[in-house]
Amino acid sequence: MNQDKTKQNYEEYHYTKREVAKYLFQSTALCGAVDYLFYQNWWCMIAAVPAAVLFLKWKKRQHIRERKRTLNYQFKDALNSLSVAVQAGYSVENAVTACMKDMERLYPPEADIVREFHYIESRKKVSVPVEELFLGLGERSGIEDIENFAAVFSTAKRSGGDMDKIIQTSARMLGDKIDVRKEIETTLSAKKAEQMIMSLMPAGIILYLQLTSPGFLEVLYGNPFGVCAMTVCLGIYGLSYWLGKRIVDIEV
Numbered sequence: 001m002n003q004d005k006t007k008q009n010y011e012e013y014h015y016t017k018r019e020v021a022k023y024l025f026q027s028t029a030l031c032g033a034v035d036y037l038f039y040q041n042w043w044c045m046i047a048a049v050p051a052a053v054l055f056l057k058w059k060k061r062q063h064i065r066e067r068k069r070t071l072n073y074q075f076k077d078a079l080n081s082l083s084v085a086v087q088a089g090y091s092v093e094n095a096v097t098a099c100m101k102d103m104e105r106l107y108p109p110e111a112d113i114v115r116e117f118h119y120i121e122s123r124k125k126v127s128v129p130v131e132e133l134f135l136g137l138g139e140r141s142g143i144e145d146i147e148n149f150a151a152v153f154s155t156a157k158r159s160g161g162d163m164d165k166i167i168q169t170s171a172r173m174l175g176d177k178i179d180v181r182k183e184i185e186t187t188l189s190a191k192k193a194e195q196m197i198m199s200l201m202p203a204g205i206i207l208y209l210q211l212t213s214p215g216f217l218e219v220l221y222g223n224p225f226g227v228c229a230m231t232v233c234l235g236i237y238g239l240s241y242w243l244g245k246r247i248v249d250i251e252v
Contacts, residue, residue, distance in 0.1 A: 008115060010071070010141045013063045015056070027055035037206045038230040040221045067112065072143050074113035076178050078103055079149070079171035086164045092130055092157070096120060131157040145174050188248050195244045202237055 015023075031048040035041065081102040085095035100117035107114050120133045131154035138147035149170045156166045209216055220226035 007119065007136075007140060008112060010068055010112075010143075011064065013060045013067070015060070020056070023056055023059050024052055027052040030055070033203070034234065037203055037210070038234050039227065068141060068143055071112045071116075071141060072145055073178060074103075074107065074111065075143070075146055075149075076171070076174050077106060078113055078117070079167065079174060083164075083167045083171045086167055092163055093124060096124065096130055129157075145177065149174070192248045195248050199241045199244060 028048050031045060031051050035044045078099055081099040082095050085098040086092065090098060096117070100114075100121050103111070103114050103117050116137055120130070120137070123133055124130060131150070134146075134150040134153055138150035141147075152166060152170065153163075156163060206217070220230055
């Protein structure tokens with residue numbers, strides 16, 4: 001089994017060659033659609049170059065955010081496993097080892113939580129304190145739930161607190177928070193679909209007019225007034241899409 005014993009940086013994401021090709025194609029297709037609907041001037045495709053850079057950065061932020069969310073969900077399972085092991089009479093250090101084995105059964109080897117517990121286990125073997133390793137995970141991940149647990153865990157470990165109760169309470173609170181988040185995501189899934197349909201409607205109307213009545217929009221293409229008018233429309237369209245995404249994107 002491949003055990004990743006190196007630190008993971010959750011603020012970075014490295015594209016594969018296939019992903020780069022995929023997103024470059026998507027950004028070029030998007031620029032082509034915008035040019036066809038709003039400008040119909042191939043010189044505007046020069047904007048595809050900076051648009052591709054911005055698109056890659058946007059997708060990278062999405063990947064980083066999704067990776068953190070997945071790690072947060074996985075950490076809930078890790079806390080539950082850790083709590084069970086401590087209740088069974090394991091020391092915290094041995095409970096971490098038992099938790100690592102549980103995570104290997106629950107998730108594939110490339111899962112972040114499995115890699116993190118491999119790293120924790122490898123550092124624990126060279127006498128690095130467990131609380132220090134959890135603090136490092138919280139700092140690297142930038143996930144509030146993990147940071148809070150690590151801070152409480154570290155304080156209790158050094159002051160001789162009730163580790164069993166602390167881990168159980170943390171696992172319950174994190175589980176409740178994630179359950180609420182999933183309920184909100186389920187409730188908003190229909191609204192997100194509606195928002196996407198509403199976002200596509202203006203482009204669909206322009207496309208419909210171009211296909212059925214090409215002369216109706218001819219005045220808006222190939223002249224300075226039309227370029228300015230369509231640029232304003234495109235700006236309003238982009239702002240509306242951004243606001244719609246912000247409204248249905250609720251963080252818990």
